[in-house]
Amino acid sequence: MKQLFCLLFLLSQTTLFLQAQSNYKPGYVIDGKNDTLKGFINYREWIKNPREITFKQTQNAQPQKFTVTNANAFAITGAEYYDKFTVNISTSEVDLAKLSHTLDTAYTTDTVFLKSLVNGKNVSLYVWTDNVKPRYYLFNKQTHTIEWLKQYQYFNDERQSVAVVNSYINQLLRQAFQYLPGDTKILTRIQKASYSESDLTAIVIALNGGKATQQAIHTTSGIRFFAGAGARYSKLQFKGAASSGNPFSNGANDKTFSPVITAGLDILINKYTEKLLFRLEFAGAINRYQFAEASSGSGASSVTNALDVKLYHLAAIPQVIYNFYSTDKLKAFIDVGLAMNAYKYNNYNFATIYNFGSTTTVVNQNKYPDFQGFDFAIPIKAGIQVNKRVEIYGSYWLPSSLTKYIYYSADQSSFQAGVNYIFR
Template identity: 45%
Template sequence: MKILYSFTVLYVLTISFLHAQSNYKQGYVVNMNNDTLKGFIDYKEWSNNPTGINFKAGNGNSPQRYTPLNTKAFAVNNLEYYERFIVQVSKSHVELSDLSSELDTTYSIDTVFLKSIVLGKRISLYSFTDKIKTRFYVLDNSSDQVRELKYFLCLNDETNTIKEFSGYRPQLLRFAANYQPGNLKISRLINESSYSEKKLTDIFVAINGYNNKLVVHDNMSGKRFFAGVAVRSSKLTFSGANVVFPDGTQKNSFSPVLSTGIDILTNKNTKTLFLRFELELAANHFNFPKTPSSWSDIYHSLDFKQYTVAVIPQVVYNFYSTDNLKVFVDLGFSINFSAYNNYGYITTYSNSVSINNKYPEFERTYISFPLKVGVLLNKHFEIYGSYWLSSSVTNYIQFSGGLSAYQAGVNYMFGK
């Protein structure tokens, strides 16, 4: 429990540290006088739409704060674009635990930055995310009106199901009838669509016409695959009562490690904080030679092999980041599935030998906690070192066998 608590605290501190860091990228701000100010914007991994940004005219200048009250638009060059609008913001929830049995259509009128997804000749698509949910908005360029695409959920107490109110479909069907009359393909696309950025983007591109000039901003989320090799130094330590070996008896094992995995990127442009799921294959060989017991002329020995497949979810944070160099810390836990050879615990007497097969019995499934630091070079080569906290691989009252490890490795990151 202490390890889990520490992991939680470290994760929270990592998030806090993330929001405190600066990451200035080239961009521009459009002020209320329609003046375009070029400079640098402190680019964050905005899980919610920003309520304000820090902007510097040059690297040596002090940052200034720009909000929807004094800014019409801003952009981080080639990455993200936001515009200021006064809009209705629905207040209904979409998380199952927060749903009510009555349809909630309440809203507030707010001045916010909307994130641009599709800038079209006829209609444009925007999004707004806060702590409640993500909403999508349509701008009708013929009238300059911005409206939320309606989508509500509520509980049906009688059938214990969720009722869905997809008001965005008739809204989009009206635009399709106006700009693409008689196009049954678009109508079918709308009627079968979900309330998601990808599906709505396809619809907006179709309504605007594929031949018309469009600016489509990529989805910020993404994924990245990797594979690697490493070398591991593992240490098995017996502690407790002198049953198997004296307290503190330990041996090391050196072995290669193969790994592969996927990174789930919140923002594929910054790659500052993301989730990693890794699969590792490793083997250990521990040889405890004849060790004197507390009884004279009696010796114990143990020689066994362990083969492990590990599934390792992790949180990775790049606390220093440039285009060609990133320095990161990595926290996670490993779910280990192990198999063992047909080993035996050998007791040697003055004139005889006894073998206790499969003793001590080692755990086939156990949890361990790796802590990792490393660097990413030229976007593809990751070099790291890690320490695995000691985890018990036995389940006895009188004694325990604790397994810890050091590891150094190289991963190759595929893609951009």
């Protein structure tokens, strides 16, 4: 388990790497005088709305800090857009453990950068996200006013359940009556809408006349595919005393090399930074283990136990990858996953070989030990990505048992190294 503890320690330190890095992407800042400054913005994985950004007019220029005090808007070209507004920000909690037991309508007023989700001809949709929750805002292009789309949650002690007040539905219905009078479909759609980015985005697009007259902000998420090959060094080790039924001595093992092929897809949280991604990988390999161990006797009279087993291994491995170092040309990552392993075996035999002088007798037990056809394992991985296309990695698969016996086990572990090609 030492390897797993090391990985968890590395994961805990990745935020330090993240803070020290720069990721300047083309963008612009609209300053306090409404002048547009084109250049490069240090683009981070903004899970929360940023209150400060770093800007350079050229890649070699000195960085400048911009906040709501000296900027009205900024954008990462083609990715994310932010505008400055003074808005009411709800302070009521949505975490079940922190829910109020009465309706909490408290708010603060603050000047912040709101993230643009939809930029429409009639109304635009924005979001503010912090440690508490996301709040969505609707900006009316005709009146130049912005309002919070309200939703409240609290714990109803009488009913012993969470009560939800969806005021945003009536707010959107008023917009529908103004911009789409007589459209009954949009009314039904609004009444069924959840307080989520996907539902609200779709409704605001409709309020602006649909795709033909609507400019929506491009999503930052993405999908990419990969395929590759490598080599695997595997060990099968028997653990348990002979008295427990173990066919070999405690610690007996065999090691083997085998080729491995991989393929799969990555789901990128943010395709412009690629800091965090989820991967579904499929891997296939064939391992062959050969055991031969004298159990008693020597010389002309002896008894030897032998096993020759070949296993065909197919794994589906969901995993989380974190690029703790990231530039356009080089990324370094760590990875942890959960392998769901399916095995198919040859028609193997456990052989007991009796030698008495010149006479040899072999007794075979078919399909013994009884290896299971499915198990779970934890692979941990580290590697680099070069020029956005080539991924080079090494991984360690923590031991997992191929048997279900109570008193002894046959544990398989592996080291693997390989190269993947990323299709973009």
